[in-house]
Amino acid sequence: MPIDLRLVIFDCDGVLIDSEALCDRVVSAELHRVGWELSAAECNRRFLGLTFADIQLAAEAQLHRPLRAGWIDHLVRHVTEVMAAEVTAIPGAREALLATTAMGLPFRVASNSSHAEMAAKFARVGLSELVRGRIHSAYDMIAEGKRGKPAPDLFLAVAAAEGVAPANCVVIEDSQAGVQAAVAAGMTCLGFGPEAETESLRRAGAIPFTSMLVLPGMLRALRSVPT
Structure with a gap:
């Protein structure tokens, strides 16, 4: 119309x-580090279009504990480095x-x-x-x-x-x-x-x-x- x-x-x-595939790869690696073993494909399925704050909330609910202070800032830096080199x-x-x-x-x-x-x-x-x-x-x-x-x-x-x-x-x-x-x-x-x-x-x-x-x-x- x-x-x-x-x-x-x-x-x-x-x-x-x-x-998105690069971001999924980084998010998967960072979630593995905190104890949530999600593949990159699963990260895409769960988190496509959401913010890193949403991902942190999902991880904390899954792990039943808060992530360390500055986790989102660390994730942003890691993602930014990968994007600058590969995207x-x-x-x-x-x-x-x-x-x-x-x-x-x-x-x-x-x-x-x-x-x-x-x-x-x-x-x-x-x-x-x-x-x-x-x-x-x-x-x-x-x-x-x-x-x-x-x-x-x-x-x-x-x-x-x-x-x-x-x-x-x-x-x-x-x-x-x-x-x-x-x-x-x-x-x-x-x-x-x-x-x-x-x-x-x-x-x-x-x-x-x-x-x-x-x-x-x-x-x-x-x-x-x-x-």
């Missing part, structure tokens, strides 16, 4: 940056950002990752200049006593920063938590992922697609007829 589209909000991990961009990500701008649409990035992690990722893949001044982190919300995805707080803050109503925003997400956040914020959501995952994104409330290369056409279609 076409909308009066005025802002495109991109998730970072799994949408612009192919970082790659999602195919078509740069083209999607450039095409969005060429359509006269502003865009922003909204992620549960920290600013340090995102800076390392975007620098590694050469997207820093494109996204400079457009990045929002769930850690900003947490510092204000709010929540990251799947709560809508982050997306609502991004829309407010651009001065755009939620109904005029389109969110690009790859996780059920992200789709839930977009839907709760009252925004249209496009769900990016492999064919095998698109049905779960659809059920969560997204319009699914499987290649970033088709995203510009989808955005044009969404705004092709005025509401």
Whole structure:
């Protein structure tokens, strides 16, 4: 259904940056160290789209004890180091950002990752200049006593920063938590992922697609007829 589209909000991990497998590997290793032996695949299944604070809470519930002070800070540093050395961009990500701008649409990035992690990722893949001044982190919300995805707080803050109503925003997400956040914020959501995952994104409330290369056409279609 076409909308009066005025802002495109991109998730970072799994949408612009192919970082999730690397993050799962690090999270699995750090959880092993504290006594919870989860594989990287299981970490992906349980934690995709959630914050490290959510992961810490899950670990403490599983282990029946608190993790050491600074565990999240340590995890962020470890993840950031790995991203800076190994991460790659999602195919078509740069083209999607450039095409969005060429359509006269502003865009922003909204992620549960920290600013340090995102800076390392975007620098590694050469997207820093494109996204400079457009990045929002769930850690900003947490510092204000709010929540990251799947709560809508982050997306609502991004829309407010651009001065755009939620109904005029389109969110690009790859996780059920992200789709839930977009839907709760009252925004249209496009769900990016492999064919095998698109049905779960659809059920969560997204319009699914499987290649970033088709995203510009989808955005044009969404705004092709005025509401």
